[in-house]
Amino acid sequence: MFDWLPFEWIAASRFLREGRMQTAAIVLGVSIGVGVIVFMSALLTGMQKNFINRVLSAQAHVVLLPSEEIARPLRDADGVAEAAVVQKPYQRLRSIDQWQKIEQQVAAMPQVKVVSPMASGPALAVRGDAVRSINLAGIEPAKYFRIVPLDEKIISGRALLGTEDILIGSELANDLGVKVGDKLRITPSSGEGLALKVGGIFDLGNKGANQRNTFVALHTAQSLLRLTGGASSIDVSVHDVYAAEEVASAIRAVADIGADSWIRTNAQFFAAVNAQILANVAIRFFVGLSAAFGVAAVLVVSVVQKSKEIGILRAMGASRGQIMRVFLVEGAAYGLAGSILGSGLGAAALLVWQQYVRNADGTPLIPIELDPQLFLLAAFIATLTGLAAAVAPALRGARLDPVVAIRG
């Protein structure tokens, strides 16, 4: 006996050892439940993180755009609408009013990390007979690369942007048959074109993006798109990506400008994630509930089996509280042991899953990190669940009539 152990722990451990088959069965049951929960939670978190990483590596957290020109119904003096049908005006390619001032204002906000102006618009890329429609984005590399690390995605050439340089995606380079150093003619939808030299070819990990996206220096885009001195949008990155929408509304409040957060532009994804979280919570809840009922059932049986011992202990001066705590300790022990074994099972399942479920290129489909916090949380909740499940059986044991227990 360990002297620091109180009576309740000593008795609980003896009873658990005495009924080792029952103990083993229920601990296994709880651990399967915990394993499922750990596995699912890690998978879901991994999927979310993975998606968010992908989205955010190619997109600013908040994009500022000129406020839309708003159409209002034509009304007469009495407020009666004369023209019922209101058409949205054609959104011309235009610059944000006083964008330098707004850039400064936004950059001064404490939540904001980097602000990067951009002049972008549609254009055609021509080489010989081949023509492709592209999106031409004029950027200030020093700022933009801190938002989208394009320089890290260059697969050929360099991420330098002189006045006559252009960075294109690998798909476009293939389609047009160009290499680094080749010339490419870029023609905007209206006006004169310009011959630019391919300075680098990048791979954004997405076919569409590699086909359409091209980058030039800001002033090059300004002159090609006839946005002299202007910026059609401003990219913003923030410190807390999940607070992007709040930052966007804060910006809208201080400047007459449109601000879209990545959370809003990926609303569909978040709706899907929320549905998944809800389903996951429901599954976790019911798995936990079934484990709890398993623990309660085993303890009810154990109380009946131990009723004679309970009676003897009561005759020797055991209080109701002491008897009750013995079974509470048993319940908590089932939960704790189950969660330790279950965390092991869950972690093993995750490793196996990661080993076998892979992308075509051999990288794991979803990179999963085993967060120790998840295991601590699982242990904590499972112990608490075991404790809660033990309350009813423990009360029953404590209320047992010692005379009946001893005679029976």
Add this chain to the structure above:
Amino acid sequence: MPPGLEATEAVLRLEGIRKAYNAGRPNEVEVLHGIDFIMQRGEFCALMGPSGSGKSTLLNLIGLLDRPSAGRLAIGGRDTTGLDDRELTRIRGHQIGFVFQYHHLLPAFTAEENVMMPMLLDRGHPDARMRARAATLLENMQLSDWKDNLATNLSGGQQQRVAVARALAMNPPLLLADEPTGNLDSVAAQVVFDLMRRVNREQGTTVLVVTHNLGLARQCDRIVEIVDGVLTGDERLTLHNEPRGSRISSPLQ
């Protein structure tokens, strides 16, 4: 009450104790019909009576394992009527030692741990003092060599000696034994009985023992008889008519 009796308060005092099982239900049955009974400190008393006469019922009431339907029960001068479960448990732990017929040891614990249990329940954690006391008690029962054996690995006589040692662990003023020798052969029965008798002589422990064995009963200070829930006899033995170690068994058995 005659003057002077208050001064030496009885260890045990029962007044008009009644006990009905299944009270308030159609199968209600009264088992004890008004028992008056007093035990003074240091008495060694046998309780005899035919099967079903209410001996165990009475012992369970005295041991505070059950509550009487009517009457007053005082232990060490303290009236137990109206005490709550916590207080009854406390008195049970400190004032009363219990030995049952079927030794009732805890099978998951060793002999020593069984003897320590009442002290452990009282103090919460094991300590060296408890262990020393358990060792002394087991030595007195000639069980030192068996202290680390699980209770289930001991013979019937050994188990009952462990049970007596356990009942004495808290050094209670009152020891209750319900047919402690009922399951033992006569040699083992005499050994257990002698151990209780010795504790009674050396510690002044008051002992009430239910037995069907007239030979053993004759070695007590007093024999009380119960028939159909009523005390019908109360005989004080001042001399031992039977030689010690008698193997004569009662015709009741």
